[in-house]
Ligand SMILES: O=C(CO)[C@@H](O)[C@H](O)COP(=O)(O)O
């Protein structure tokens with residue numbers, strides 16, 4: 283089994299005026315990677331930051347932290363090269379935002395980044411299937427993209443289970459409303475990359491929350507490997 287449990291705090295719900303420090307705090311608390319939410323006010327009704335901020339953040343935190351860019355933007359093609367130059371490691375775009383996923387996947391790879399492909403709650407998992415062998419990670423959104431702090435949509439779990447059954451070694455990420463109360467559902471369904479915003483950042487003890495999330499997912503991975 284090629285995949286492992288990884289926890290990526292979403293820094294959307296942190297103090298954005300202290301982003302460099304917040305990112306380092308999360309890495310110090312045991313985060314495996316950082317999930318950076320880019321919103322353009324068009325694909326989603328909210329606005330966050332773009333590649334100039336990512337460039338500053340990379341300078342501030344150094345080369346090590348893995349930046350998973352969650353691109354909630356209408357024209358994802360536009361930001362591939364600027365994000366790669368700014369220091370992004372993975373470019374996760376929404377299948378709903380482009381008419382040519384194949385070309386975009388190629389451009390992202392040529393820019394030296396890993397490829398993530400995201401699905402909004404209303405998009406069927408079959409739409410992702412044709413691309414699954416060309417991507418590094420599938421992102422199943424468990425809230426409508428746009429805001430942190432929303433309620434987890436458990437009815438997205440069949441998408442995760444289906445992807446895990448069809449693509450046993452694919453990295454599968456869940457994002458939205460994931461925390462200690464909902465992690466078991468995600469882990470049982472087969473997710474291995476866990477984005478958690480408010481549950482981690484808002485906690486008095488982020489280290490313990492990250493550790494708990496990772497333990498639950500690692501145990502589910504181990505159980506699956508024994509059941510095979
Ligand atoms: O992409 C998004 C929201 O659109 C997420 O990354 C959220 O920011 C995660 O925050 P919580 O739901 O865990 O608070």
Ligand SMILES: [Fe+2]
Pocket residue numbers: 292317318319352457477
């Ligand atoms: Fe996200």
